[in-house]
Amino acid sequence: MDIAAAKSKSTSRLTLGYLICVSAAICWSFTGILIRYLTVNYHIPPLTLAFWRDLFMVLALTATFALANPERLHLERRHWSFFVLFGFEVSLFNSLWTISVALNGAAVATVLAYSSVAFTAVLGRWLLHERLNSMKVLAVTLCLLGCVFVSGAYAASAWQINPVGIVTGLLSGLAFAGYSLMGRVAGQRGVNPWTTLNYSFILAVPFLLAYNLFARWLPAGTASTQFFWLGGAVLGWALLVFLSIGPTIGGFGLYSVGLTYLPASVANLIATLEPVMTAIMAFILLGERLSAPQWFGSALVIGGVIIIRLSEGR
Secondary structure (H helix, E strand, O other), X not given: OHHHHHHHHHHHHHHHHHHHHHHHHHHHOOHHHHHHHHHHHOOOOHHHHHHHXXXXXXXXXXXXXXXXXXXXXXXXXXXXXXXXXXXXXXXXXXXXXXXXXXXXXHHHHHHHHOOHHHHHHHHHHHHOOOOOOHHHHHHHHHHHHHHHHHHOOOXXXXXXXXHHHHHHHHHHHHHHHHHHHHHHHHHHOOXXXXXXXXXXXXXXXXXHHHHHHOHHHOOXXXXXXXXXXXOOOHHHHHHHHHHHHHHHHHHHHHHHHHOOOOOHHHHHHHHXXXXXXXHHHXXXXXXXXXXXXXXXXXXXXXXXHHHHHXXXXX
């Protein structure tokens, strides 16, 4: 009886973890579109955008916790060195992702970022001793192929001749894998996922500030010491604030919670639903019709998630 109860509890945790990570993917599906809109229409440098996005996010979270849940602001001294490293990793991920969207467009940048599923599966096996069996390899393959078809990145025109952009996108995938693994470690250390989210981004802000202050060492147009780039563009600032406290807090927050329920490699696989969600929402909200390759890619991603769910359930 005890074994059956334990098995039922484990299954419930898995199901809840999947639902949380799917919700994170829905929130994240807005980020690439908003970042692309801001960098194209307002020409805001990617690292300047990343700085404001993180700053607005931590201000909103810190204020909310201070008023409603002060214990979320407590971080034990023994965790600080880990979180400084975590903050540096978050700054790299946010910087590389934002630059990749600016260089490659939202579609290709999304596909390159989700090369993280392969990195996470391999690194999770090596560093955290997570399982890497044939079913997980199959799920990784299906999800990667599905992202390619959903985003339209199978067309040569989507990639163009942009080696810097491609390398940046692949590095963003590696950085996303690092974020997933460090989030998992924070959960194993007993740190609340919302505290993890807040402090990892708080400690990322100084690094992003430094990247902009020393912009002369970076490619032209990547960063700027002119922080108030948007000036009096009310709509631009409004979209940036919405990006920070909506898709960013929702996506990263739910994903951090999901990492307390699921292995990092599994949570990262579920996150590949993001481009599928983007395509579906564009169909529902904007009337954009999904092409046959997009429907095929969606089926591949959903199939990969189902396979890993069944595998983990067993």
